[in-house]
Amino acid sequence: MTALVRAAALTNFPEVAQELGYDPGAALRRAGLRAQLVREPDQLVEADRVARLLEDAASQTGCESFGLRIAARRQLSNFGMVSLLLMHQPTLRQVLLTLIEHLHLLNERLAIQVEDVGSMVVLREELALSEPARQSIELAIGVLYRMCEALLGDRWQPASVSFAHEPPADPAFHRRFFRCRIEFDGGFNGLVCRAADLDVPNPGADPVLAAYARKLIATLPDDRQRSIDQEVRKAIYLMLPAGRATCKSVALGLGMSMRTLQRELDARKLTFKQLLNDVRQELARRYVANSRYSLGEVAALLGYSTHSAFTRWFGAQFGCSPEAWRGSRVDSPTPRTTRAVQSRARKYGNTAIK
Structure with a gap:
């Protein structure tokens, strides 16, 4: 949709x-x-x-x-x-x-x-x-x-x-x-x-x-059904950089049980793993293209605890290493170190803040 x-x-x-x-x-x-x-x-x-x-x-x-x-x-x-x-x-x-x-x-x-x-x-x-x-x-x-x-x-x-x-x-x-x-x-x-x-x-x-406004909004035509795959994708976008993009966390965030979420995705011939992978691909393109992010930081933002796991996943998705993909697209400043970012992430639950 x-x-x-x-x-x-x-x-x-x-x-x-x-x-x-x-x-x-x-x-x-x-x-x-x-x-x-x-x-x-x-x-x-x-x-x-x-x-x-x-x-x-x-x-x-x-x-x-x-x-x-x-x-x-x-x-x-x-x-x-x-x-x-x-x-x-x-x-x-x-x-x-x-x-x-x-x-x-x-x-x-x-x-x-x-x-x-x-x-x-x-x-x-x-x-x-x-x-x-x-x-x-x-x-x-x-x-x-x-x-x-x-x-x-x-x-x-x-x-x-x-x-x-x-x-x-x-x-x-x-x-x-x-x-x-x-x-x-x-x-x-x-x-x-x-x-x-x-x-x-x-x-x-x-x-x-406020009550009057709610009644007015309830009268609005709403012939578009909420798309469960869009709602899940949006939740993953929000939760992935914080390391919380699990099926259980997303289900809770959407106000349903994990079993209900899986049943709704099954009805659309989708899986949570598939949607998670799709969002990772989209975010990987953004982050890897920006060489101000070190690849270790990109791995963390995509929910990988090790650089090697991220590299294996990236190679399977894009047919080359993240280093090669970045080198073929950008020629910009040397990536910053991740020490300050990791410190902020620990302080704010993986939320980077200066």
Whole structure:
């Protein structure tokens, strides 16, 4: 089943494109999208087309912060009917959990996880896309940051933001946008904040309006069945870098027993092992291509405890060693050492944070 996203994902694309001297209408047509979609936010479009559109726009304009510039213009209302439900939740933690509950109405490729790590919380965010989608990731994390800021105001003071991709040549816009420490080449995509911030009462919350919003959302047409393979893939994307992508953990994360998950996958002639392998292949292409990651670090991010086990798996999948695959595609700086990354991983449950 093709994964879809609300056309609201294109909100402000024309304005940012025009500011950079790029023709938004022509760009949309090249991506196979109708130009008027930007005025039809509730229409559903292919998520992969939107991701390619953003990557092409960044490439053509030479603007590595294209996705983040769109996020800078976003408002909470861009979530559509779901926004009314979000703004009336009692705490930011409940806002995030409610957002996760309704992600299938917004973007079927997007996955978010709230993970408590001592006094801190890691907000992991991933897009289950087969191709690298730097701009879409930065847009998604930027929108999440803006949502938290809109709800908490000056009380929103995250500790850091992390991107798994390499830094831009000029990170000035990123520094202006995020009022916190930024880490590129991190072990995950997402934000880190204090747990206490998520539990501060929302003074604008109204339980009556929240209940009304839920009733409105329940009336929305929902003729698309939730795809179990997409849900499992998204869960694996989130859990794999943390070393927790087991069938049991994924089942628990999806609110079902392992037996039920296996039965649903069997009905679609799929196995958990197959989906895990597919996600590993997709992430391996991203991480191995970025030589700022040592191959030992890539092995850890893909859930392998030893470099040799990762090398054997990689050879079976791609027909060559990871060293040879990397050498044939990139010629960039020497990989960093993994000591600092491993130290952060131990501190935050395999979550890399500077």
